[in-house]
Amino acid sequence: MVLRYPNGKTYQPMPQKKIRNNKNSNIIFGNRGMSLEEEINQSNQYYLQQGIAVIHKKPIPIQIVQVDYPQRSAAVIKEAYFKQASTTDYNGVYRGYYLDFEAKETHNKASFPLSNFHEHQIAHMKACVVQKGICFTLIKFTATQEVFLLPASILFDYWDNQEKGRKSIPKKTIVNDGFQIKYHVTPLIPYLKSIDKVIENLCNA
């Protein structure tokens, strides 16, 4: 049966948007419907605008194969591939200190799996620590919407012992040895407050 509008035109149902096989399809949306990455980006923007710190997420590394240059319009990348990052996602400067970190979400409730990291990310953070950079991970437990800052030294301990021991960091360790970051308004994730404590400990050490 053909349906028609009052003006005689036939009604055609809108085609359903095909859902693409998207890498982010299994993101769990946390606080305010945002991913941890979005929450951190928003917090960094606040820190930047307020002159508190300069911290940026690095662009995704891409291997570009083919670029078209249509006349009078912007260059279009027609073929490119994702490359594995050789560093962590975020870095920047705060109070004279170099900060370097990864942001990770987990569905797990009792522990944080080490499989969230690649060897080269750990190697990068270790190299930064040698240069007196402050390295850490922001971990979000999506089930409880809790965010923690875990100093890299604790991650290194578990990473280096995973062959003979467990393949994850117990949440208990993260609670005890990390810093919980309570959601706030400006910024959403005030993680630099925890960094102030890390710096204080550095200065007293």
Add this chain to the structure above:
Amino acid sequence: MVLRYPNGKTYQPMPQKKIRNNKNSNIIFGNRGMSLEEEINQSNQYYLQQGIAVIHKKPIPIQIVQVDYPQRSAAVIKEAYFKQASTTDYNGVYRGYYLDFEAKETHNKASFPLSNFHEHQIAHMKACVVQKGICFTLIKFTATQEVFLLPASILFDYWDNQEKGRKSIPKKTIVNDGFQIKYHVTPLIPYLKSIDKVIENLCNA
């Protein structure tokens, strides 16, 4: 007239490769046929391997529009565009200091044009200096193959006065107030030696 090979097949001349309108087509190849960027990347790799510093070039920021996921092979980016970077090209950590810099080549012989910079790059460097980061530019005069490290403070002076004054930094200023970096073998551009002097000056200030 048709030319034939001894086996009877007709000879067809190889089609000339069409030279694409490539953005990098006017690169002047400097020392060892490398661009300044390649020279710096190689130097940074040496610094990393030797445990001297951790400094990386940031990936080019890309706006990805369409990605295909062919079965059993890597995801292919089929449509993407270049975005303007909101920061400088290089950053990292050295001896506890945050380093942040741009690398620029110029064909000019007597001065370095300020048009090589964007407002947002200057704003980014100014914000990093507020956080006690060390910011600078590596400038290569391609005609003479000379490389200089110019502290950001001098760039800021010229940038902030360009409305009423000149639109370039005289080479004389760069020679007097910057640090010439002589090509070496390991690393090719030993620019951290000049940073040691910058740090010394900071500590004595």
